[in-house]
Amino acid sequence: MCKIRTETRLCFLLVMILAVMLAGCGSSPAAESGSAAGGNPPKSEETADTAKSTEKAGGAAQAETARAAAADTAADAMKGASGETASAGETGVQTASAAATGSTASTAAASTASTERAASGVTGSTAEQAKEYAAQSRGLIVIDPGHQQYGNPDQEPVGPGASETKAKVSGGTSGVSTGVPEYQLTLDIGLQLRDELEARGYTVIMTRETNEVDISNSERAAVANEADADAFVRIHANGAGSSAANGAMTICQTPGNVYNGDLYADSRALSDCILNAYTQKTGIAYEYVWETDTMSGINWCRVPVTIIEMGYMTNSDEDILMQNPQFQEKMTAGIADGIDAFMADRTPKEH
Numbered sequence: 001m002c003k004i005r006t007e008t009r010l011c012f013l014l015v016m017i018l019a020v021m022l023a024g025c026g027s028s029p030a031a032e033s034g035s036a037a038g039g040n041p042p043k044s045e046e047t048a049d050t051a052k053s054t055e056k057a058g059g060a061a062q063a064e065t066a067r068a069a070a071a072d073t074a075a076d077a078m079k080g081a082s083g084e085t086a087s088a089g090e091t092g093v094q095t096a097s098a099a100a101t102g103s104t105a106s107t108a109a110a111s112t113a114s115t116e117r118a119a120s121g122v123t124g125s126t127a128e129q130a131k132e133y134a135a136q137s138r139g140l141i142v143i144d145p146g147h148q149q150y151g152n153p154d155q156e157p158v159g160p161g162a163s164e165t166k167a168k169v170s171g172g173t174s175g176v177s178t179g180v181p182e183y184q185l186t187l188d189i190g191l192q193l194r195d196e197l198e199a200r201g202y203t204v205i206m207t208r209e210t211n212e213v214d215i216s217n218s219e220r221a222a223v224a225n226e227a228d229a230d231a232f233v234r235i236h237a238n239g240a241g242s243s244a245a246n247g248a249m250t251i252c253q254t255p256g257n258v259y260n261g262d263l264y265a266d267s268r269a270l271s272d273c274i275l276n277a278y279t280q281k282t283g284i285a286y287e288y289v290w291e292t293d294t295m296s297g298i299n300w301c302r303v304p305v306t307i308i309e310m311g312y313m314t315n316s317d318e319d320i321l322m323q324n325p326q327f328q329e330k331m332t333a334g335i336a337d338g339i340d341a342f343m344a345d346r347t348p349k350e351h
């Protein structure tokens with residue numbers, strides 16, 4: 001109804017605000033006392049995080065000062081001039097803020113967007129601030145690329161205090177068509193997964209980064225335990241007598257595991273999340289989550305743990321597929337998506 005008059009008033013306000021800004025930029029005692037304008041209080045931690053991101057973006061103090069000053073001025077002017085409604089006041093503040101701070105305001109807007117994306121776990125081509133934000137909060141993942149160049153048949157207990165023993169680490173399988181050994185595939189995917197998770201804002205520790213190591217399964221679990229990892233992800237590929245066997249599975253302990261049955265729910269959730277996301281991303285068939293207490297690397301574990309068997313190296317199609325670089329990107333992204341899903345409703349441990 002009085003749209004034209006409102007716009008005219010807003011223009012007038014803007015000019016006033018700009019004048020105040022130009023005069024007061026730098027010292028600005030108003031900013032220190034500065035409450036936000038009517039109807040626009042800080043909403044949540046998200047708001048605080050946005051402010052943090054803005055600081056990182058540079059020109060921080062100035063941006064905050066300018067914004068607060070503009071907000072105060074706008075609020076005062078609004079109150080004094082017309083008694084506009086709260087929403088009109090808010091519009092005035094936003095407009096004034098944008099006008100007064102120029103590119104800083106758009107930086108703040110970008111920060112808000114990227115912070116929100118980071119907070120919702122969605123990644124993409126966002127600003128660096130999103131990664132910084134994520135790095136502070138997303139968690140610590142230990143990756144164990146299964147096996148090593150030479151297996152070690154020496155025995156170790158299958159769990160803490162167990163009399164039953166198993167080989168410290170076995171040799172693994174190999175590609176029926178490519179001839180690639182399992183320990184090489186698991187290292188290749190493990191290293192790519194490390195890079196992908198770090199890009200998504202996680203901290204990553206590898207149990208190994210070369211094939212020339214000698215680390216038993218219990219020692220691999222100890223790496224995850226000592227780090228107090230949010231998740232311990234063990235990378236393997238499957239082998240079977242029948243070349244027709246295909247598909248992916250994940251493995252965790254049973255609820256009755258005498259060593260770490262208390263961690264069953266978390267490990268099962270991790271196993272579900274990773275198998276769902278991995279099969280969805282790659283199109284590899286979903287086998288099942290195998291619950292077993294026969295894996296020493298799981299039994300020794302004191303943090304949420306899963307083994308992913310990414311596909312069958314004894315199946316020619318899957319063997320060849322798992323050596324395709326583009327397909328490996330999907331494998332890596334699928335596992336990372338599963339970790340994202342697992343961590344989505346969890347608070348990372350303090351490290």
Ligand SMILES: [Zn+2]
Nearest residue numbers: 146172236237
């Ligand atoms: Zn294996």
